[in-house]
Amino acid sequence: MKTLGRILIILIAFAIAMSITYMAVNANGSTSASGLSFQGGGEDFRSVGLRPESQDEGSSVSGIIFGLMKNIIIVAFVVAMVAFPKNLMQQRRRAVPVRTN
């Protein structure tokens, strides 16, 4: 019961954030059409060339590994930029001798 309540709170938070985003995009006035239209209601991004990723390309193991490695390098770079200076600062703080009167 407690977990269900927590899930509900997370869902509400998600719904609020999604509603704000949806309203912000719609208020932007750049929407071509609003609301849902069921299948057959228009061209998709691929046919008009707006979405470069092609579904026909499919997923290859080497492609997945390459993508994985590329993103790992980006994340590792950010981690190194933050974690190492942080650890260094902590070590320095520990190394400073405590003055006793």
Place this chain on the structure above:
Amino acid sequence: MSETITKTKNQTKLKLVIDIAIFIAFLIAMDPRSSGIAVHEWLAVSALAAIFVHLLLSWDWIVQITRRLTSKMNSQTRINYILNWALFIDVTVVMLSGLMISQVVMPSLGISLPQNFTWRSLHDLSANLFLVLLGLHTALHWSWIADTFKRYIFQPLGSLFSTKSKKDITA
């Protein structure tokens, strides 16, 4: 007492497994050109369920920090809390914009959404931001990650090999 310790240990293990799964899933999903659009969309949708579990496992921390937010607090904890909210909002934007430009998930449900370039650019922008936020989130939890890896993965593996080598010596 020992029951509580066992429960905490199991929760930490579960958290580690889920975090690794979310991390790998997002790293694969973040590159749709190489993984393919179907893998990209379905993996992201299923990662959402894992994020729910991740939030549920961190619930006590979230509640504790939210209550103490106005009082005096460690600056690192405050930064961590703000960053986590930014990550939550960014994930929501990534998911919503992704669903709005979906080519696989939404059509499979029989829903076709009108094309909108704003959603597309918002999806790109929030996804790039997500990668940076994920890096920062990982960096701020680096000591926990390193400790948990050492305790639950490296140490058991090390002890496994050391007992094996001891047996080899005695044999």
